[in-house]
Amino acid sequence: MQVRTRPLRADAQRNRERILRAAHAAFAEEGSAIQIDSVAHRAGVGIGTVYRHFPDKEALLVELAAFRFLGCLQEAELAAGEPDAWGAIERFVRGVAHERLLDAGLRDTLATLSPGRCHAPAERDKLVHCLDGIVARAHVEGTVRRDLTGRDLLALISGLGTAINQGAEPAMLTDVLLAGLRAG
Amino acid sequence: MQVRTRPLRADAQRNRERILRAAHAAFAEEGSAIQIDSVAHRAGVGIGTVYRHFPDKEALLVELAAFRFLGCLQEAELAAGEPDAWGAIERFVRGVAHERLLDAGLRDTLATLSPGRCHAPAERDKLVHCLDGIVARAHVEGTVRRDLTGRDLLALISGLGTAINQGAEPAMLTDVLLAGLRAG
Numbered sequence: 001m002q003v004r005t006r007p008l009r010a011d012a013q014r015n016r017e018r019i020l021r022a023a024h025a026a027f028a029e030e031g032s033a034i035q036i037d038s039v040a041h042r043a044g045v046g047i048g049t050v051y052r053h054f055p056d057k058e059a060l061l062v063e064l065a066a067f068r069f070l071g072c073l074q075e076a077e078l079a080a081g082e083p084d085a086w087g088a089i090e091r092f093v094r095g096v097a098h099e100r101l102l103d104a105g106l107r108d109t110l111a112t113l114s115p116g117r118c119h120a121p122a123e124r125d126k127l128v129h130c131l132d133g134i135v136a137r138a139h140v141e142g143t144v145r146r147d148l149t150g151r152d153l154l155a156l157i158s159g160l161g162t163a164i165n166q167g168a169e170p171a172m173l174t175d176v177l178l179a180g181l182r183a184g
Numbered sequence: 185m186q187v188r189t190r191p192l193r194a195d196a197q198r199n200r201e202r203i204l205r206a207a208h209a210a211f212a213e214e215g216s217a218i219q220i221d222s223v224a225h226r227a228g229v230g231i232g233t234v235y236r237h238f239p240d241k242e243a244l245l246v247e248l249a250a251f252r253f254l255g256c257l258q259e260a261e262l263a264a265g266e267p268d269a270w271g272a273i274e275r276f277v278r279g280v281a282h283e284r285l286l287d288a289g290l291r292d293t294l295a296t297l298s299p300g301r302c303h304a305p306a307e308r309d310k311l312v313h314c315l316d317g318i319v320a321r322a323h324v325e326g327t328v329r330r331d332l333t334g335r336d337l338l339a340l341i342s343g344l345g346t347a348i349n350q351g352a353e354p355a356m357l358t359d360v361l362l363a364g365l366r367a368g
Binding site: 145147148151152154155156158159160161162163164165166167168169172173175176177178179180181182184 | 329331332335336338339340342343344345346347348349350351352353356357359360361362363364365366
């Protein structure tokens with residue numbers, strides 16, 4: 001789940017993941033006002049351990065963005081196991097919409113990041129590759145619009161997150177997106 | 185086009201609008217690195233005049249967000265003049281998508297604003313009211329999904345902006361949205 005290139009010792013790696021999970025929950029429940037010591041408390045580590053991994057709140061947020069990207073990739077990989085490609089697309093879209101729904105606070109917090117700072121290029125490429133595979137199968141089935149690519153699907157999923165953030169009904173927005181994706 | 189409650193003298197009001205239009209163009213073309221003196225130069229006013237209206241760059245951005253909201257409202261009001269409601273929805277969605285396409289720099293810049301700072305509640309209410317009217321007509325026509333409201337349409341438009349920002353083909357994304365909105 002980490003995006004650093006230098007490997008960490010196993011215990012440091014475990015702490016890092018605990019901090020990220022705690023921060024994810026903290027931002028989701030309490031919003032961007034959350035303090036680093038509250039993250040440390042939730043993770044059950046000292047505040048020094050948090051600062052050793054993440055020198056400031058922005059560094060933690062950048063890593064959280066990558067962490068969420070990986071969550072999205074796991075969702076796509078699970079969905080890819082569906083026997084039919086349309087079922088995989090539906091499962092992926094609904095799964096991600098559900099996930100986003102649960103962490104409005106985190107979403108608002110990530111929106112405060114400088115543009116260009118919440119990228120995780122390797123994770124993004126893997127996700128696009130996985131979605132391209134699902135979309136290619138759906139083209140063979142003839143279940144999605146002919147011009148759709150995995151990259152488009154990812155862009156539409158980002159847009160769905162924004163639309164959910166505006167307070168409209170997630171299930172309804174998801175239905176609109178899925179109906180729009182269906183082959184005509 | 186202004187959102188201040190205290191009225192300005194006519195010449196001050198004109199300057200304010202010139203500055204906003206210049207800032208809109210400047211951010212759209214040059215991105216968030218733009219300097220206030222470049223905005224003043226484009227607007228043909230002194231830098232002191234810019235600072236009198238907008239004490240810092242964030243104040244200018246907040247006002248620009250409201251300015252864009254009003255642009256969206258004008259787009260909706262124009263679209264509402266279409267003889268059929270589906271035509272109005274299509275015109276509104278395509279018009280706003282086209283507008284967003286033209287100012288990626290501004291969009292990225294606005295994304296750096298603190299959450300909650302880019303609201304213009306009065307302008308937003310007017311826009312939702314206008315969209316509710318169009319959607320109600322479309323329900324009578326039977327051309328849009330039964331559960332759609334003006335607020336949903338606005339949320340979906342925000343999402344469309346995000347999706348366009350990810351670099352996917354705007355015309356294709358707009359088609360997906362419109363197909364998803366259609367009844368049946």
